[in-house]
Amino acid sequence: MDVLWADRDTLPLDDRGLAYGDGLFETIRVQGAEPLLSARHVQRLISDAHRLAIPVEEATIQSVMRQAVQRYGRSPGADWVLKLMLTRGSGGRGYRLPAHPTPRLIVSAHEAPPIPPREGVAVALASDPLPQEFATAGMKSLNRLPQVLASQGLEGDLWEHLMTDGDGGMLEGTRTNLLARWGDQWLTPPVASLAVAGVARSVAIDWLEREGEALREVSVPLSAIDDDRFQGLLLMNSVTGAVVVTRLGSQSLPCREPVWALRDAINHRMGLNG
Amino acid sequence: MDVLWADRDTLPLDDRGLAYGDGLFETIRVQGAEPLLSARHVQRLISDAHRLAIPVEEATIQSVMRQAVQRYGRSPGADWVLKLMLTRGSGGRGYRLPAHPTPRLIVSAHEAPPIPPREGVAVALASDPLPQEFATAGMKSLNRLPQVLASQGLEGDLWEHLMTDGDGGMLEGTRTNLLARWGDQWLTPPVASLAVAGVARSVAIDWLEREGEALREVSVPLSAIDDDRFQGLLLMNSVTGAVVVTRLGSQSLPCREPVWALRDAINHRMGLNG
Incomplete structure (x- = not known):
């Protein structure tokens, strides 16, 4: 798996995430350095990757999340959003799956939106x-x-x-x-x-x-x-x-x-x- | 509109074509330097871009197609496939449309697949x-x-x-x-x-x-x-x-x-x- 950081890297134009939306994403609220519900997010990403036959290892996802929190982690109490996109990686023209794709995991940090008012x-x-x-x-x-x-x-x-x-x-x-x-x-x-x-x-x-x-x-x-x-x-x-x-x-x-x-x-x- | 050539350029990781499949594509068979049905392809691309509210001008598309044929055109009789992807361009996190997006047109050349046998x-x-x-x-x-x-x-x-x-x-x-x-x-x-x-x-x-x-x-x-x-x-x-x-x-x-x-x-x- 290739890991791409949105503030540093760019994407090859033959990526199937771009061509067909052939991939997945997660958006995770992080409080300072603590991702909320991270186990559920990782579990869904892995489960959906299996459904799409995109090879991915939990240990890699976990490691990238730790690196992302170190890289983008804000001061305690400051909320932000960690976004992970997982694509099938590069492929030729045509819908059929490439034989041995190398997936890409794309990491970015974003402003946290406000919590909507309790009054609804x-x-x-x-x-x-x-x-x-x-x-x-x-x-x-x-x-x-x-x-x-x-x-x-x-x-x-x-x-x-x-x-x-x-x-x-x-x-x-x-x-x-x-x-x-x-x-x-x-x-x-x-x-x-x-x-x-x-x-x-x-x-x-x-x-x-x-x-x-x-x-x-x-x-x-x-x-x-x-x-x-x-x-x-x-x-x-x-x-x-x-x-x-x-x-x-x-x-x-x-x-x-x-x-x-x-x-x-x-x-x-x-x-x-x- | 930004024009990206797949054999030279790469994509910023905040492109909405990647994030949401927020874009369109055309695949055009080209015989040597002659794109087949190019008027219909251009018309569909423009018509669907209007449906998505992606601003695009026909003159730009036509100009890029001419450049593509010059760049990738094969010898007479040799068929290839010209692919155009049009994305809404960069945007922040979230589905809502950016206020003033700059669309991207991504150009690539591919092998032509065989014409299937007449016998079916x-x-x-x-x-x-x-x-x-x-x-x-x-x-x-x-x-x-x-x-x-x-x-x-x-x-x-x-x-x-x-x-x-x-x-x-x-x-x-x-x-x-x-x-x-x-x-x-x-x-x-x-x-x-x-x-x-x-x-x-x-x-x-x-x-x-x-x-x-x-x-x-x-x-x-x-x-x-x-x-x-x-x-x-x-x-x-x-x-x-x-x-x-x-x-x-x-x-x-x-x-x-x-x-x-x-x-x-x-x-x-x-x-x-x-």
């Missing part, structure tokens, strides 16, 4: 449905054009666009997964329907299971928000934590106590302050 | 359906992971994998569009259902319209190949032309005279020899 955010619906990905479902691959296009118009007080399936089921945001409170249950769409099965989503699910809460992995129809059983909607990702949705388009959403409590629990388990 | 090829079904892309339907974007994965196992005498929608409708190959002969009509899936609306497909459709042939843009169900009205299947792309499918999996397909004639007409109109 307003979101709207994306104009196009989320493609159902089949073989790449849930994979944080470099194929992210649907999310790029769905991010257009995200400005001002609008924090996220929700993407639906073709039948009006809410699936996820452009950069967040979702959990809804429904009666005394939690609902979240199954991984097979998702573009990205997020690390924060897995934190939330593990916490709910440990607490003995009822969780169903099902599509959440848009019409649910008009039902008395609907108690609130949470969005989450591993960089900014969980946030309560107070408004969807022009409609105010209920936000009952369990939803606020789960928001706080996720952020606490992630190690997020604020 | 054997294909099989891909194991996963083709995702329905919605906002990016028909666009030759850099998001090509489904095609990469569907290309696995393409070896030996197997020339292509056909991808279906979730309901068993044949949509396209990993690198080809399809046309079926059905009674006295031609069938081809509509652009809204396609990953790539190919240049060779547009050549074929224009030819059929000029000849007054009946063409319907509909999904072609797999079950159609068992019907007496099914008369044959053609695959096509702009680099290797059109080819008749003689076998799908373990099943021999009929190949009636109009199918052979359309194959020859497409290749003739593309300027392909053989």
Whole structure:
């Protein structure tokens, strides 16, 4: 595996990450020198690399993360974002896999975005449905054009666009997964329907299971928000934590106590302050 | 716009073509110094760039193509492939579009693949359906992971994998569009259902319209190949032309005279020899 540092290196133009999005990425919030949820990030990267048949060794990833934290680590308390991109490496023209590719791991450091306000955010619906990905479902691959296009118009007080399936089921945001409170249950769409099965989503699910809460992995129809059983909607990702949705388009959403409590629990388990 | 030559330049690691597949590409067969179907390729690139809001000028593309042909042009009669990738250029972390991006045009030259034999090829079904892309339907974007994965196992005498929608409708190959002969009509899936609306497909459709042939843009169900009205299947792309499918999996397909004639007409109109 070749390791490339974004502040020093450049990419050969025959890299398949560029040509086809043939690769993966992780974005990891780091507090000073401590990457949050690093074990889950590394595990997802390795698991998805296996799905793509990109050869990668955990020890190498771990070593590069340690080097990255040394190189870019800020003073204690200062947050930043470590991004890793893993590509299949160089290849000829054509989709077929090269026989013996040498993957590339690309490392960069970025500003940390603010943690969204505890009092919640307003979101709207994306104009196009989320493609159902089949073989790449849930994979944080470099194929992210649907999310790029769905991010257009995200400005001002609008924090996220929700993407639906073709039948009006809410699936996820452009950069967040979702959990809804429904009666005394939690609902979240199954991984097979998702573009990205997020690390924060897995934190939330593990916490709910440990607490003995009822969780169903099902599509959440848009019409649910008009039902008395609907108690609130949470969005989450591993960089900014969980946030309560107070408004969807022009409609105010209920936000009952369990939803606020789960928001706080996720952020606490992630190690997020604020 | 920055122009990068693959045999000389490298890519900054913050390019959004790498990060998100935020870009497009064209592969153009060149005979000596003559690019085939260059007007259609340029038109598609510009049209899709507008859909992605990537600023690009036709004069620049044309000028770069002329330089490329001078730089890489082979002796008369020698075929090669010119590849253009257009990315949105550098950007920060996050899907949202940078305010004033400078796109990059990346130019490379490649070996020309052989024209498939006139007597036809054997294909099989891909194991996963083709995702329905919605906002990016028909666009030759850099998001090509489904095609990469569907290309696995393409070896030996197997020339292509056909991808279906979730309901068993044949949509396209990993690198080809399809046309079926059905009674006295031609069938081809509509652009809204396609990953790539190919240049060779547009050549074929224009030819059929000029000849007054009946063409319907509909999904072609797999079950159609068992019907007496099914008369044959053609695959096509702009680099290797059109080819008749003689076998799908373990099943021999009929190949009636109009199918052979359309194959020859497409290749003739593309300027392909053989």
